[in-house]
Amino acid sequence: MTNPPGLLISAPSSGTGKTTVMLGLLRALAEDGLTVQPFKSGPDYIDPAFHRAAAGRASFNLDSWAMGAPLLGAIAAQAQGADIVVAEGSMGLFDGVAKPGELGHGSSAETALRMGWPVVLVLDVGGQAQSAAATALGFRMYNPDLPFAGVILNRCASPRHERLTRLGMERAGLPVLGVLPRRGDLTLPERHLGLIQAVEHPDLESAIAGYAAFLREHVDLEAIKRAASSGPMGPSSPALPPPPAQRIALARDAAFSFTYPHLLEGWRAAGAEILPFSPLADEAPAPDADLVWLPGGYPELHAGTLAAADRFLTGLRNHAETRPVHGECGGYMALGEGLIDKDGTRHRMAGLLGLVTSYEKRKFNLGYRRAELLADMPGFSAGTALRGHEFHYSSIVEQPDVPLARVFDAEGAEGPQTGSRRGHVTGTFFHLIAEASA
Template sequence: MTPGLMIAAPASGAGKTTVMLGLLRALREDGLAVQPFKSGPDYIDPAFHRAASGRQSFNLDSWAMPRAMLSSLTAQAEGVDLVLAEGSMGLFDGVAEPGATGNGATADIAKRMGWPVVLVVDVSGQAQSAAATALGFARYDPDLTIAGVILNRVASPRHERLARGGMAAVGIRIFGALPRRGDLKLPERHLGLVQAAEHPDLDARIADYAAFLRAHVDLAALRDAAAAAQRDPAERWRFAPPAQRIALARDAAFSFTYPHMFGAWRSAGAEILPFSPLANEPPDATAEFVWLPGGYPELHAARLAAADTFRAGLAEHARTRPVHGECGGYMALGEGLIDADGTRHRMAGLLGLVTSYARRRMHLGYRRATLLAPISGLARGAALRGHEFHYSTILEQPDPPLASVSDADGNRVAESGSYRGQVSGTFFHLIAPAEDR
């Protein structure tokens, strides 16, 4: 089995993405084939992983993904030298009710795959006290291996000496100490990092991260700490495509897609036909199904409103064939979108939905859904698992609800999606058909 490590942290914002990208590139420069993964429902970080490693990164989600799916995805690591997985939030942060194979925490994936954890610990504002945090994480779950820590945001040689002393006193291994550098932080917006494709200097940034990690982290010791536990044999996981020719909106406004989904569809023989609404392109006229994924339509609402050829082509397709949108794609199918300044922009008008960013409210969490109407390839009554994350507010939703939706604890969620004829949309991003075991 391929050895691996989970790069995690006690909390969000500790710097694990910078560490992950630097390690991926540094090890690649050393001639290693490194397979990246991302724990949890994140559709932004995997694109950065791919830029750093040269390999497609896949999400692994213990709440939403059935066992066979996790097994099939981790089989992507066969034949490589090392696996590096990046955690989400804090190491043990998950939902109260376990899902398909766990509660969605990074620790679930690390245990299931047998990957030791390297904790990225932000020591700013503390020194020896950071050891108490690391010790607590090391003892919290005896079935989880904490290989050691990387100290981040170290202010001075004295600060490093004190922090190292605290870790040594409780027997926590240190793989490296990263001096504080404000210029290494990637810019963010309201749903996370600014997307990889929007960084003209991304490769240079990642090379800088790699040099920084190489100078301050013992890469050989990290490789030696990686472990390959015996895991379930790779199972074949299938997710039938909604059609054989799928038109996929793909540009800066529509970019939130899960690689596992389109990989499964391609493996089943489907052809993905990308088009750009921002470039005023219509979907391919031969497509049998149009998929508008999530993204940032609110940042490009004026251009979408002016994209007459896109809207006309979408309407022509919807007369005879299905269209589906997720989150930002759902909003783009509606009558109107009101941006943060209060300006209303015309959208496709295929659904009656009107949404507003002038009245921001965060919607975040796992979603269970049972379809009340079919989506192409998914029948009425199908049970789905997904994740919702947006700041828009529904002002109008006159069409029938598409699904009965609840959160991970079973509480009903008002954002049900809607449908009109063959056009449908949801605020949650589909991860997998439900299959609890």
């Protein structure tokens, strides 16, 4: 069995325009009548919602650092029934975990190699012409085994600029799949964690339609379709990750939305009921839920609203008296005693943990995490090793509770972000991706 043919959209670095290219391409191919399966390489939990809006089909993360081969196979199998796969890379094409004797583990290039997807390299050619070909050729030759479809030249200033840049690509023997003129409106709004969430975009449908029209005008869609390919699927796990409970009350709104799609798909596939509720709308979790799960998000932007959400906080506290509650990153912060916003104002949170966090005292925390549980948490027993990802700017002011886990970065260095537990309540700063053996 093989996957549908696919491509991976990548770039030399972040900020080159690959996300807008990705969204425009997804929509343009869907408009052509194709069933398009999107994926995201790496641990990004924001982009898949944009992909879904563009393609009309759920997008999933593929992460070769955090996921074992069976789980990667199970997630790749979500593409069955699609006509074409389009995956978006993270950061630069070869950026990943560096270990002695090992380069790019968890990189977009590794995903493309595993799946057999040729790479479309999006190049920002602003400020250069023929020299862009040297950059592209370096990426093409860095790993000769990596399938390479060609390049899309972005932010081209003029017909002369295009002509000179194409000359360089022709000399290097690199196919040019499209040339995008410079346009200042082809950007997505951003904030401190990257893009704003899809649900927050003021007019996402109009933006995506505009990207698609722009791509259709300046990219050779037929050449892109012809370049798509894939390798053998190989064996897959019979199931995605199992649910941590049967009835799961899941916080879902602009403050809590960062859950990896493969987890939710696995929970549903195993028959679990997911009961969404909105803390920002002052909704309490379902009173008959077995578990309340607070995902990451942006509680620091809504701290005053959350502090005043009496029905939500009362329902959460009542649940925690007898049944488990778990929060990760933003959800973990909301379970604590207090959250200090960027202006230095302290807001009372749920008080189910002693944690106090501050967005005023910003500290950048980014990277893969491997956690060894010191106690049970929903879905996992003490001693289990988990893999996840941490990405936030908030710092810990107080953390008086018992640690939940020993937490290490991708290179094995142990860190202070241990998570915590109290009674039926647990929380972590890392976003769960998979059990380490999955």
